């Protein structure tokens with residue numbers, strides 16, 4: 001028998017069209033859609049509606065690559081929400097990953113964020129992922145199709161997810177298109193656990209110890225090294241404005257702060273914004289209950305090994 005309740009996480013970079021999708025699907029016109037270059041959604045926002053007689057909740061999330069907040073902070077927010085719902089036994093039915101197709105080319109930042117999403121999800125969840133491309137009306141059909149195919153054919157972009165059952169579909173920004181995507185995600189009858197949910201439980205709430213946390217730390221380290229190399233290169237040149245080097249130093253400082261922040265994001269004991277204390281409390285209670293079970297599971301794994 002089909003489960004009656006459907007829970008779908010909507011993820012993707014800032015400006016991908018996540019809130020617009022939720023608005024199209026639910027028919028709600030009061031959701032805050034972004035205008036201009038600044039990021040819009042600042043929190044994890046579940047929106048519930050009814051589709052084909054079933055209760056469906058779409059979880060809108062703040063996009064990575066935010067203009068105001070670091071990726072570490074966003075990862076912490078998403079992780080806290082996922083840990084909380086996991087604790088309540090409310091598992092996801094599927095994940096909708098939105099990707100704007102009007103990016104000029106496959107940039108490093110898109111590759112980094114895609115990698116981060118994969119680590120958040122874990123390979124076992126790929127079959128529950130629908131990758132929907134947005135912004136088709138911003139470029140020609142041929143060009144958009146070519147960009148989508150390129151991403152599907154490369155294993156370091158979506159290829160590995162597709163090989164494990166992820167679907168790639170075009171979303172043309174209409175209510176019909178949104179409904180057909182939600183139906184596809186809702187067709188599964190069993191819930192799915194995300195890697196980050198399992199890992200947070202196993203690591204006592206330390207985001208930095210999850211695969212996504214490690215990936216983000218590695219990426220930040222690589223960006224800092226690149227910036228340092230750039231400074232070295234500039235130093236060797238003549239007539240370089242001091243301001244140029246200072247700008248790079250400021251960037252390094254910002255990324256180092258972000259890295260530090262990531263290390264400190266602990267959903268159990270501290271370093272987390274006050275407004276999530278409620279979530280923390282729930283998580284502490286859940287861990288107290290779940291840790292013996294997790295320990296047993298790990299012991300079983302050792303025996304199998």
Ligand SMILES: Nc1nc2c(ncn2[C@@H]2O[C@H](COP(=O)(O)OP(=O)(O)OP(=O)(O)O)[C@@H](O)[C@H]2O)c(=O)[nH]1
Pocket residue numbers: 012013014015016017018019020021032033034035036038039040041042061062063064134135136137138171172173
């Ligand atoms: N052309 C086109 N524009 C879109 C589409 N989806 C969203 N937009 C526009 O893109 C802008 C950003 O959309 P949002 O829905 O706020 O994006 P978001 O992913 O929620 O962004 P954050 O909340 O910052 O993470 C808005 O101006 C939307 O009107 C689409 O499919 N096609």
Ligand SMILES: [Mg+2]
Pocket residue numbers: 018019020032033034040041060061062063
């Ligand atoms: Mg939004």
